[in-house]
Amino acid sequence: MRACEFTMRHYREILDKTRKIHQIVPFCQLSFRKKKKYQVLLRHDIDNSLHNALEMARCEKELGVKATYFVQLHCDDYPAGSAEGVRIIRELRDLGHEIGLHYDPSYYTAIEKSFGDGIKSDLRDLSEIAGRPVVSVSPHLPLLHGQEERMPGSVKYRAMDPVFVNGEYKYLSDSNGVFREGCFCTHLTNRRNYCFLVHPVWWTTEGSRWQEKMVSQAELGCLVVRGRYRAKIDLYESIMKKRNEYDKRFAEMLKGRK
Ligand SMILES: [Zn+2]
Numbered sequence: 329m330r331a332c333e334f335t336m337r338h339y340r341e342i343l344d345k346t347r348k349i350h351q352i353v354p355f356c357q358l359s360f361r362k363k364k365k366y367q368v369l370l371r372h373d374i375d376n377s378l379h380n381a382l383e384m385a386r387c388e389k390e391l392g393v394k395a396t397y398f399v400q401l402h403c404d405d406y407p408a409g410s411a412e413g414v415r416i417i418r419e420l421r422d423l424g425h426e427i428g429l430h431y432d433p434s435y436y437t438a439i440e441k442s443f444g445d446g447i448k449s450d451l452r453d454l455s456e457i458a459g460r461p462v463v464s465v466s467p468h469l470p471l472l473h474g475q476e477e478r479m480p481g482s483v484k485y486r487a488m489d490p491v492f493v494n495g496e497y498k499y500l501s502d503s504n505g506v507f508r509e510g511c512f513c514t515h516l517t518n519r520r521n522y523c524f525l526v527h528p529v530w531w532t533t534e535g536s537r538w539q540e541k542m543v544s545q546a547e548l549g550c551l552v553v554r555g556r557y558r559a560k561i562d563l564y565e566s567i568m569k570k571r572n573e574y575d576k577r578f579a580e581m582l583k584g585r586k
Pocket residue numbers: 331332333338342511512513514
């Protein structure tokens with residue numbers, strides 16, 4: 329195996345090695361019964377971009393691997409509820425992955441909702457977007473919030489449940505593009521269950537340090553925004569070409585209302 333680095337090439341190598349030793353599963357498919365193989369719960373928190381999540385999801389599909397993609401509904405950096413967001417989230421689902429909710433209690437505070445009411449409406453909205461019930465949740469920046477978290481009964485899996493954080497499953501995270509206990513690939517021969525938290529941004533973007541990767545992500549985000557505006561210009565140009573026709577139809581519509 330090559331030297332450890334945060335690249336899609338190394339991510340693919342890690343998964344390829346992992347799937348030969350362990351059973352890789354999303355939260356909704358885990359089983360606490362005695363298993364032939366040790367399990368790796370594959371968790372992704374989407375904090376920056378649905379597009380790089382999709383890149384990771386496609387790579388996993390090629391390797392026959394399924395993960396849980398935890399989506400934020402109120403993130404400044406990607407619109408989960410727009411038509412484009414829905415299309416990507418459903419593509420993640422159609423690639424075989426589970427859609428979970430990456431909830432952010434600071435949003436519930438901002439709209440003056442209780443934690444219970446906030447997460448209930450998020451679960452309802454994301455289930456609608458995903459086209460199936462959302463049963464797994466993970467918190468965004470859990471140490472920054474003070475709300476008491478009472479989960480609705482529909483939630484079956486909480487990613488930060490002690491069982492997944494150094495209980496039956498050992499927790500390894502790439503948070504901020506830094507491993508506390510060495511790269512995932514150095515753990516794979518251990519005989520135990522793992523929960524891997526992988527943020528797509530560190531693996532899909534250019535740069536050697538996490539700060540550089542953040543800047544690369546910002547640039548990729550700008551490209552997406554530029555693409556959207558180009559499409560908007562094309563659409564408006566086609567409307568402008570038919571302006572007389574549209575004006576006529578508009579006038580007829582107004583006449584019809586009188
Ligand atoms: Zn490695």
